[in-house]
Amino acid sequence: MEDYGFEYSEEEQEEQDVDIENQYYNAKGLVETDPKGALAGFSEVVNMEEEKAECNLSPAVDDTDVPLYLFL
Template sequence: MEDYGFEYSDEEPEEQDVDIENQYYNSKGLVETDPEGALSGFDEVVRMEPEKAEW
């Protein structure tokens, strides 16, 4: 089979959106108790975003 440069993903876009949203809310929940952990979590949210959105 010929490779056309398209990479298949096991995750559907909706599942990826849910993962990003969960990571965001988990990080938000850490802001008061673990600011460093929250910051790491927010960094992960940015890394997970396929397209950089406007905040």
């Protein structure tokens, strides 16, 4: 795999993973009490994953229980 001249340490990638995981669990914790806040939090996870994917092309996939009416 070509790295396009970027050098990322494993520590930087681990920090990104932890930040994304923390954001995910914070959003998941809001699902019952603040569904719109949870949706905003999950959107941020997607944005963070897209930024990370530019670095290593491995976005995380997970199930979420966000009410569908929030997407309408």
